[in-house]
Amino acid sequence: MSLEKCTGLVIRQVDFSESSRVVTFYSREFGRFSALAKGAKRLKGPFDAALDVLSECRLVFIRKSQGTLNLLTEARLASRFQPQLSGASDGLTRLYSGYYIAELLNSLNEDFDPNPELYDVAVEVLAELPRVETQVWSLLVWFELTLLQLSGLLPNLHECSICGEPAESREVHAHWVSQGGVICSDCRREEYRGNLVRSDSLAILRRLSTSGSAVAARLQMNSRQIEECHKLAVSAISDILGKRPKTLRYLQLPR
Ligand SMILES: [Zn+2]
Incomplete structure:
Protein backbone atom coordinates (compact mmCIF):
# COMPACT_ATOMS: atom_id res chain seq x y z
CA MET A 1 0.00 0.00 0.00
CA ARG A 80 -11.98 19.38 -19.51
CA PHE A 81 -12.84 17.91 -22.93
CA GLN A 82 -15.87 19.73 -24.35
CA PRO A 83 -15.68 19.68 -28.16
CA GLN A 84 -19.43 20.19 -28.54
CA LEU A 85 -19.00 23.72 -27.15
CA SER A 86 -16.43 24.76 -29.76
CA GLY A 87 -19.05 25.90 -32.28
CA ALA A 88 -18.09 23.31 -34.91
CA SER A 89 -21.13 21.90 -36.72
CA ASP A 90 -19.91 18.32 -36.19
CA GLY A 91 -19.47 18.64 -32.44
CA LEU A 92 -21.02 15.24 -31.82
CA THR A 93 -18.56 13.51 -34.15
CA ARG A 94 -15.76 15.20 -32.23
CA LEU A 95 -17.24 14.08 -28.92
CA TYR A 96 -17.55 10.45 -30.06
CA SER A 97 -14.05 10.63 -31.51
CA GLY A 98 -12.89 11.42 -27.99
CA TYR A 99 -14.85 8.44 -26.59
CA TYR A 100 -13.28 6.24 -29.27
CA ILE A 101 -9.81 7.36 -28.13
CA ALA A 102 -10.79 6.61 -24.52
CA GLU A 103 -11.95 3.13 -25.53
CA LEU A 104 -8.67 2.42 -27.35
CA LEU A 105 -6.61 3.62 -24.38
CA ASN A 106 -8.64 1.35 -22.12
CA SER A 107 -8.69 -1.76 -24.27
CA LEU A 108 -5.15 -1.71 -25.72
CA ASN A 109 -3.33 -1.22 -22.42
CA GLU A 110 -2.64 -3.32 -19.33
CA ASP A 111 -2.81 -1.94 -15.79
CA PHE A 112 0.34 -0.23 -14.49
CA ASP A 113 2.18 -0.49 -17.80
CA PRO A 114 3.06 3.17 -18.45
CA ASN A 115 3.73 4.65 -21.89
CA PRO A 116 4.32 8.41 -21.41
CA GLU A 117 4.65 8.93 -25.16
CA LEU A 118 1.17 7.49 -25.76
CA TYR A 119 -0.21 9.63 -22.94
CA ASP A 120 1.22 12.79 -24.50
CA VAL A 121 -0.16 11.80 -27.91
CA ALA A 122 -3.66 11.29 -26.45
CA VAL A 123 -3.55 14.67 -24.69
CA GLU A 124 -2.41 16.34 -27.94
CA VAL A 125 -5.28 14.79 -29.91
CA LEU A 126 -7.86 15.75 -27.29
CA ALA A 127 -6.57 19.33 -27.43
CA GLU A 128 -6.77 19.40 -31.28
CA LEU A 129 -10.21 17.78 -31.58
CA PRO A 130 -12.34 20.76 -30.44
CA ARG A 131 -10.58 23.25 -32.75
CA VAL A 132 -12.94 24.33 -35.53
CA GLU A 133 -10.16 24.15 -38.16
CA THR A 134 -9.23 20.57 -37.22
CA GLN A 135 -9.87 17.86 -39.83
CA VAL A 136 -11.38 15.32 -37.43
CA TRP A 137 -10.91 12.21 -39.58
CA SER A 138 -7.31 12.97 -40.54
CA LEU A 139 -6.54 13.44 -36.86
CA LEU A 140 -8.32 10.21 -35.88
CA VAL A 141 -6.46 8.17 -38.51
CA TRP A 142 -3.23 9.77 -37.28
CA PHE A 143 -4.02 8.66 -33.71
CA GLU A 144 -4.83 5.12 -34.90
CA LEU A 145 -1.52 4.92 -36.79
CA THR A 146 0.46 6.37 -33.89
CA LEU A 147 -1.11 3.86 -31.53
CA LEU A 148 -0.14 1.01 -33.87
CA GLN A 149 3.35 2.46 -34.26
CA LEU A 150 3.90 2.76 -30.49
CA SER A 151 2.81 -0.87 -30.15
CA GLY A 152 5.23 -1.90 -32.91
CA LEU A 153 2.28 -3.10 -35.00
CA LEU A 154 2.03 -0.54 -37.78
CA PRO A 155 1.33 -2.39 -41.07
CA ASN A 156 4.04 -2.13 -43.73
CA LEU A 157 2.71 0.60 -46.03
CA HIS A 158 5.73 0.70 -48.32
CA GLU A 159 5.74 -2.46 -50.40
CA CYS A 160 3.73 -5.53 -51.35
CA SER A 161 4.14 -8.19 -48.62
CA ILE A 162 4.51 -10.93 -51.26
CA CYS A 163 6.50 -9.65 -54.27
CA GLY A 164 8.14 -6.67 -52.54
CA GLU A 165 7.23 -4.22 -55.33
CA PRO A 166 7.16 -0.62 -53.99
CA ALA A 167 3.59 0.44 -53.19
CA GLU A 168 3.92 3.49 -55.49
CA SER A 169 4.19 1.24 -58.56
CA ARG A 170 0.65 -0.22 -58.30
CA GLU A 171 -2.70 1.58 -58.27
CA VAL A 172 -4.59 -0.75 -55.90
CA HIS A 173 -3.55 -2.83 -52.90
CA ALA A 174 -5.47 -4.92 -50.40
CA HIS A 175 -4.75 -4.79 -46.68
CA TRP A 176 -3.37 -8.15 -45.55
CA VAL A 177 -4.24 -7.94 -41.85
CA SER A 178 -2.66 -11.16 -40.59
CA GLN A 179 0.68 -10.38 -42.29
CA GLY A 180 0.71 -6.75 -41.15
CA GLY A 181 1.02 -5.32 -44.64
CA VAL A 182 -0.53 -4.79 -48.05
CA ILE A 183 -0.70 -7.00 -51.18
CA CYS A 184 -0.54 -5.63 -54.70
CA SER A 185 -3.23 -6.41 -57.28
CA ASP A 186 -0.93 -8.88 -59.09
CA CYS A 187 -0.34 -11.00 -55.99
CA ARG A 188 -3.90 -10.88 -54.66
CA ARG A 189 -5.94 -14.07 -55.07
CA GLU A 190 -9.71 -14.18 -55.70
CA GLU A 191 -10.50 -15.63 -52.28
CA TYR A 192 -8.75 -12.87 -50.35
CA ARG A 193 -11.23 -10.14 -49.43
CA GLY A 194 -9.10 -7.60 -47.55
CA ASN A 195 -10.12 -3.94 -47.69
CA LEU A 196 -8.89 -2.24 -50.83
CA VAL A 197 -6.62 0.76 -50.50
CA ARG A 198 -5.62 2.91 -53.47
CA SER A 199 -2.14 4.34 -53.93
CA ASP A 200 -3.15 7.91 -52.99
CA SER A 201 -4.59 6.64 -49.67
CA LEU A 202 -1.45 4.59 -49.02
CA ALA A 203 0.63 7.71 -49.66
CA ILE A 204 -1.50 9.61 -47.11
CA LEU A 205 -1.05 6.82 -44.56
CA ARG A 206 2.72 6.90 -45.06
CA ARG A 207 2.72 10.67 -44.68
CA LEU A 208 0.55 10.59 -41.53
CA SER A 209 2.77 7.91 -39.98
CA THR A 210 5.74 10.30 -40.05
CA SER A 211 4.06 13.61 -39.20
CA GLY A 212 2.94 15.23 -35.95
CA SER A 213 -0.62 15.80 -34.76
CA ALA A 214 -0.67 19.46 -35.85
CA VAL A 215 0.13 18.54 -39.47
CA ALA A 216 -2.40 15.67 -39.37
CA ALA A 217 -5.11 17.95 -38.02
CA ARG A 218 -4.80 20.21 -41.09
CA LEU A 219 -4.57 17.48 -43.74
CA GLN A 220 -7.51 17.48 -46.16
CA MET A 221 -8.72 14.07 -47.33
CA ASN A 222 -11.67 13.20 -49.54
CA SER A 223 -14.34 10.80 -48.27
CA ARG A 224 -12.92 7.79 -50.17
CA GLN A 225 -9.43 8.40 -48.77
CA ILE A 226 -10.85 8.74 -45.25
CA GLU A 227 -12.76 5.49 -45.61
CA GLU A 228 -9.80 3.53 -47.00
CA CYS A 229 -7.29 4.88 -44.46
CA HIS A 230 -9.60 4.49 -41.46
CA LYS A 231 -10.66 0.95 -42.47
CA LEU A 232 -7.05 -0.17 -42.80
CA ALA A 233 -6.19 1.21 -39.35
CA VAL A 234 -9.32 -0.24 -37.73
CA SER A 235 -8.67 -3.70 -39.24
CA ALA A 236 -5.18 -3.68 -37.74
CA ILE A 237 -6.49 -2.49 -34.35
CA SER A 238 -9.39 -4.98 -34.34
CA ASP A 239 -6.90 -7.76 -35.09
CA ILE A 240 -4.97 -6.89 -31.90
CA LEU A 241 -8.14 -6.50 -29.81
CA GLY A 242 -9.82 -9.58 -31.22
CA LYS A 243 -12.93 -7.47 -31.80
CA ARG A 244 -14.04 -4.22 -33.35
CA PRO A 245 -13.98 -1.16 -31.04
CA LYS A 246 -17.55 -0.59 -29.79
CA THR A 247 -17.58 3.22 -30.03
CA LEU A 248 -17.14 3.05 -33.81
CA ARG A 249 -20.85 2.41 -34.28
CA TYR A 250 -21.48 6.04 -33.24
CA LEU A 251 -18.94 7.46 -35.67
CA GLN A 252 -20.39 7.95 -39.16
CA LEU A 253 -17.86 8.14 -41.97
CA PRO A 254 -18.33 11.29 -44.09
CA ARG A 255 -20.12 10.84 -47.45
ZN1 LIG B 1 2.82 -8.12 -55.10
Whole structure:
Protein backbone atom coordinates (compact mmCIF):
# COMPACT_ATOMS: atom_id res chain seq x y z
CA MET A 1 0.00 0.00 0.00
CA SER A 2 1.46 3.36 -1.00
CA LEU A 3 0.32 6.93 -1.69
CA GLU A 4 0.89 7.87 -5.34
CA LYS A 5 0.55 11.09 -7.34
CA CYS A 6 0.08 11.34 -11.08
CA THR A 7 -1.59 13.12 -13.99
CA GLY A 8 -4.25 11.15 -15.81
CA LEU A 9 -7.17 11.14 -18.22
CA VAL A 10 -10.50 9.68 -17.12
CA ILE A 11 -11.22 6.93 -19.67
CA ARG A 12 -14.08 4.99 -18.06
CA GLN A 13 -16.58 5.20 -15.20
CA VAL A 14 -18.65 2.41 -13.69
CA ASP A 15 -21.18 2.79 -10.86
CA PHE A 16 -20.02 0.93 -7.77
CA SER A 17 -22.66 1.73 -5.16
CA GLU A 18 -25.34 4.35 -4.58
CA SER A 19 -22.73 7.05 -4.04
CA SER A 20 -19.46 5.69 -5.41
CA ARG A 21 -17.88 4.92 -8.76
CA VAL A 22 -14.94 2.95 -10.03
CA VAL A 23 -13.02 5.24 -12.34
CA THR A 24 -10.42 4.04 -14.85
CA PHE A 25 -7.60 6.43 -15.69
CA TYR A 26 -4.89 6.47 -18.31
CA SER A 27 -2.05 8.21 -16.52
CA ARG A 28 1.32 9.45 -17.68
CA GLU A 29 3.21 7.92 -14.77
CA PHE A 30 1.43 4.57 -14.28
CA GLY A 31 -0.47 3.88 -17.51
CA ARG A 32 -3.95 2.47 -17.01
CA PHE A 33 -5.35 1.86 -13.53
CA SER A 34 -8.73 1.87 -11.80
CA ALA A 35 -9.60 3.35 -8.42
CA LEU A 36 -12.64 3.57 -6.21
CA ALA A 37 -13.93 7.16 -5.99
CA LYS A 38 -16.02 7.26 -2.83
CA GLY A 39 -18.83 9.79 -2.96
CA ALA A 40 -18.19 10.52 -6.66
CA LYS A 41 -21.91 10.27 -7.48
CA ARG A 42 -22.96 12.86 -4.91
CA LEU A 43 -23.67 16.32 -6.34
CA LYS A 44 -21.31 18.03 -3.98
CA GLY A 45 -18.96 15.07 -3.71
CA PRO A 46 -15.27 15.25 -2.89
CA PHE A 47 -14.19 15.29 -6.54
CA ASP A 48 -16.63 17.91 -7.87
CA ALA A 49 -16.83 17.54 -11.64
CA ALA A 50 -13.22 16.46 -12.10
CA LEU A 51 -14.13 12.92 -13.07
CA ASP A 52 -16.02 13.42 -16.34
CA VAL A 53 -14.81 11.11 -19.09
CA LEU A 54 -11.73 12.57 -20.82
CA SER A 55 -11.04 15.20 -18.17
CA GLU A 56 -7.35 15.51 -17.39
CA CYS A 57 -6.75 15.52 -13.63
CA ARG A 58 -4.00 15.69 -11.06
CA LEU A 59 -4.59 12.61 -8.98
CA VAL A 60 -3.62 11.24 -5.59
CA PHE A 61 -4.49 7.62 -4.86
CA ILE A 62 -3.67 4.82 -2.49
CA ARG A 63 -2.18 1.98 -4.47
CA LYS A 64 -3.29 -1.31 -2.98
CA SER A 65 -1.75 -4.72 -3.41
CA GLN A 66 -2.79 -6.70 -6.46
CA GLY A 67 -6.39 -7.86 -6.49
CA THR A 68 -7.59 -5.05 -4.21
CA LEU A 69 -9.21 -1.90 -5.54
CA ASN A 70 -7.04 1.24 -5.41
CA LEU A 71 -8.58 4.19 -3.57
CA LEU A 72 -8.77 7.67 -5.07
CA THR A 73 -8.18 10.36 -2.46
CA GLU A 74 -7.83 13.51 -4.59
CA ALA A 75 -8.71 14.59 -8.14
CA ARG A 76 -8.11 18.15 -9.29
CA LEU A 77 -9.35 19.11 -12.73
CA ALA A 78 -6.58 20.30 -15.09
CA SER A 79 -8.60 20.48 -18.31
CA ARG A 80 -11.98 19.38 -19.51
CA PHE A 81 -12.84 17.91 -22.93
CA GLN A 82 -15.87 19.73 -24.35
CA PRO A 83 -15.68 19.68 -28.16
CA GLN A 84 -19.43 20.19 -28.54
CA LEU A 85 -19.00 23.72 -27.15
CA SER A 86 -16.43 24.76 -29.76
CA GLY A 87 -19.05 25.90 -32.28
CA ALA A 88 -18.09 23.31 -34.91
CA SER A 89 -21.13 21.90 -36.72
CA ASP A 90 -19.91 18.32 -36.19
CA GLY A 91 -19.47 18.64 -32.44
CA LEU A 92 -21.02 15.24 -31.82
CA THR A 93 -18.56 13.51 -34.15
CA ARG A 94 -15.76 15.20 -32.23
CA LEU A 95 -17.24 14.08 -28.92
CA TYR A 96 -17.55 10.45 -30.06
CA SER A 97 -14.05 10.63 -31.51
CA GLY A 98 -12.89 11.42 -27.99
CA TYR A 99 -14.85 8.44 -26.59
CA TYR A 100 -13.28 6.24 -29.27
CA ILE A 101 -9.81 7.36 -28.13
CA ALA A 102 -10.79 6.61 -24.52
CA GLU A 103 -11.95 3.13 -25.53
CA LEU A 104 -8.67 2.42 -27.35
CA LEU A 105 -6.61 3.62 -24.38
CA ASN A 106 -8.64 1.35 -22.12
CA SER A 107 -8.69 -1.76 -24.27
CA LEU A 108 -5.15 -1.71 -25.72
CA ASN A 109 -3.33 -1.22 -22.42
CA GLU A 110 -2.64 -3.32 -19.33
CA ASP A 111 -2.81 -1.94 -15.79
CA PHE A 112 0.34 -0.23 -14.49
CA ASP A 113 2.18 -0.49 -17.80
CA PRO A 114 3.06 3.17 -18.45
CA ASN A 115 3.73 4.65 -21.89
CA PRO A 116 4.32 8.41 -21.41
CA GLU A 117 4.65 8.93 -25.16
CA LEU A 118 1.17 7.49 -25.76
CA TYR A 119 -0.21 9.63 -22.94
CA ASP A 120 1.22 12.79 -24.50
CA VAL A 121 -0.16 11.80 -27.91
CA ALA A 122 -3.66 11.29 -26.45
CA VAL A 123 -3.55 14.67 -24.69
CA GLU A 124 -2.41 16.34 -27.94
CA VAL A 125 -5.28 14.79 -29.91
CA LEU A 126 -7.86 15.75 -27.29
CA ALA A 127 -6.57 19.33 -27.43
CA GLU A 128 -6.77 19.40 -31.28
CA LEU A 129 -10.21 17.78 -31.58
CA PRO A 130 -12.34 20.76 -30.44
CA ARG A 131 -10.58 23.25 -32.75
CA VAL A 132 -12.94 24.33 -35.53
CA GLU A 133 -10.16 24.15 -38.16
CA THR A 134 -9.23 20.57 -37.22
CA GLN A 135 -9.87 17.86 -39.83
CA VAL A 136 -11.38 15.32 -37.43
CA TRP A 137 -10.91 12.21 -39.58
CA SER A 138 -7.31 12.97 -40.54
CA LEU A 139 -6.54 13.44 -36.86
CA LEU A 140 -8.32 10.21 -35.88
CA VAL A 141 -6.46 8.17 -38.51
CA TRP A 142 -3.23 9.77 -37.28
CA PHE A 143 -4.02 8.66 -33.71
CA GLU A 144 -4.83 5.12 -34.90
CA LEU A 145 -1.52 4.92 -36.79
CA THR A 146 0.46 6.37 -33.89
CA LEU A 147 -1.11 3.86 -31.53
CA LEU A 148 -0.14 1.01 -33.87
CA GLN A 149 3.35 2.46 -34.26
CA LEU A 150 3.90 2.76 -30.49
CA SER A 151 2.81 -0.87 -30.15
CA GLY A 152 5.23 -1.90 -32.91
CA LEU A 153 2.28 -3.10 -35.00
CA LEU A 154 2.03 -0.54 -37.78
CA PRO A 155 1.33 -2.39 -41.07
CA ASN A 156 4.04 -2.13 -43.73
CA LEU A 157 2.71 0.60 -46.03
CA HIS A 158 5.73 0.70 -48.32
CA GLU A 159 5.74 -2.46 -50.40
CA CYS A 160 3.73 -5.53 -51.35
CA SER A 161 4.14 -8.19 -48.62
CA ILE A 162 4.51 -10.93 -51.26
CA CYS A 163 6.50 -9.65 -54.27
CA GLY A 164 8.14 -6.67 -52.54
CA GLU A 165 7.23 -4.22 -55.33
CA PRO A 166 7.16 -0.62 -53.99
CA ALA A 167 3.59 0.44 -53.19
CA GLU A 168 3.92 3.49 -55.49
CA SER A 169 4.19 1.24 -58.56
CA ARG A 170 0.65 -0.22 -58.30
CA GLU A 171 -2.70 1.58 -58.27
CA VAL A 172 -4.59 -0.75 -55.90
CA HIS A 173 -3.55 -2.83 -52.90
CA ALA A 174 -5.47 -4.92 -50.40
CA HIS A 175 -4.75 -4.79 -46.68
CA TRP A 176 -3.37 -8.15 -45.55
CA VAL A 177 -4.24 -7.94 -41.85
CA SER A 178 -2.66 -11.16 -40.59
CA GLN A 179 0.68 -10.38 -42.29
CA GLY A 180 0.71 -6.75 -41.15
CA GLY A 181 1.02 -5.32 -44.64
CA VAL A 182 -0.53 -4.79 -48.05
CA ILE A 183 -0.70 -7.00 -51.18
CA CYS A 184 -0.54 -5.63 -54.70
CA SER A 185 -3.23 -6.41 -57.28
CA ASP A 186 -0.93 -8.88 -59.09
CA CYS A 187 -0.34 -11.00 -55.99
CA ARG A 188 -3.90 -10.88 -54.66
CA ARG A 189 -5.94 -14.07 -55.07
CA GLU A 190 -9.71 -14.18 -55.70
CA GLU A 191 -10.50 -15.63 -52.28
CA TYR A 192 -8.75 -12.87 -50.35
CA ARG A 193 -11.23 -10.14 -49.43
CA GLY A 194 -9.10 -7.60 -47.55
CA ASN A 195 -10.12 -3.94 -47.69
CA LEU A 196 -8.89 -2.24 -50.83
CA VAL A 197 -6.62 0.76 -50.50
CA ARG A 198 -5.62 2.91 -53.47
CA SER A 199 -2.14 4.34 -53.93
CA ASP A 200 -3.15 7.91 -52.99
CA SER A 201 -4.59 6.64 -49.67
CA LEU A 202 -1.45 4.59 -49.02
CA ALA A 203 0.63 7.71 -49.66
CA ILE A 204 -1.50 9.61 -47.11
CA LEU A 205 -1.05 6.82 -44.56
CA ARG A 206 2.72 6.90 -45.06
CA ARG A 207 2.72 10.67 -44.68
CA LEU A 208 0.55 10.59 -41.53
CA SER A 209 2.77 7.91 -39.98
CA THR A 210 5.74 10.30 -40.05
CA SER A 211 4.06 13.61 -39.20
CA GLY A 212 2.94 15.23 -35.95
CA SER A 213 -0.62 15.80 -34.76
CA ALA A 214 -0.67 19.46 -35.85
CA VAL A 215 0.13 18.54 -39.47
CA ALA A 216 -2.40 15.67 -39.37
CA ALA A 217 -5.11 17.95 -38.02
CA ARG A 218 -4.80 20.21 -41.09
CA LEU A 219 -4.57 17.48 -43.74
CA GLN A 220 -7.51 17.48 -46.16
CA MET A 221 -8.72 14.07 -47.33
CA ASN A 222 -11.67 13.20 -49.54
CA SER A 223 -14.34 10.80 -48.27
CA ARG A 224 -12.92 7.79 -50.17
CA GLN A 225 -9.43 8.40 -48.77
CA ILE A 226 -10.85 8.74 -45.25
CA GLU A 227 -12.76 5.49 -45.61
CA GLU A 228 -9.80 3.53 -47.00
CA CYS A 229 -7.29 4.88 -44.46
CA HIS A 230 -9.60 4.49 -41.46
CA LYS A 231 -10.66 0.95 -42.47
CA LEU A 232 -7.05 -0.17 -42.80
CA ALA A 233 -6.19 1.21 -39.35
CA VAL A 234 -9.32 -0.24 -37.73
CA SER A 235 -8.67 -3.70 -39.24
CA ALA A 236 -5.18 -3.68 -37.74
CA ILE A 237 -6.49 -2.49 -34.35
CA SER A 238 -9.39 -4.98 -34.34
CA ASP A 239 -6.90 -7.76 -35.09
CA ILE A 240 -4.97 -6.89 -31.90
CA LEU A 241 -8.14 -6.50 -29.81
CA GLY A 242 -9.82 -9.58 -31.22
CA LYS A 243 -12.93 -7.47 -31.80
CA ARG A 244 -14.04 -4.22 -33.35
CA PRO A 245 -13.98 -1.16 -31.04
CA LYS A 246 -17.55 -0.59 -29.79
CA THR A 247 -17.58 3.22 -30.03
CA LEU A 248 -17.14 3.05 -33.81
CA ARG A 249 -20.85 2.41 -34.28
CA TYR A 250 -21.48 6.04 -33.24
CA LEU A 251 -18.94 7.46 -35.67
CA GLN A 252 -20.39 7.95 -39.16
CA LEU A 253 -17.86 8.14 -41.97
CA PRO A 254 -18.33 11.29 -44.09
CA ARG A 255 -20.12 10.84 -47.45
ZN1 LIG B 1 2.82 -8.12 -55.10
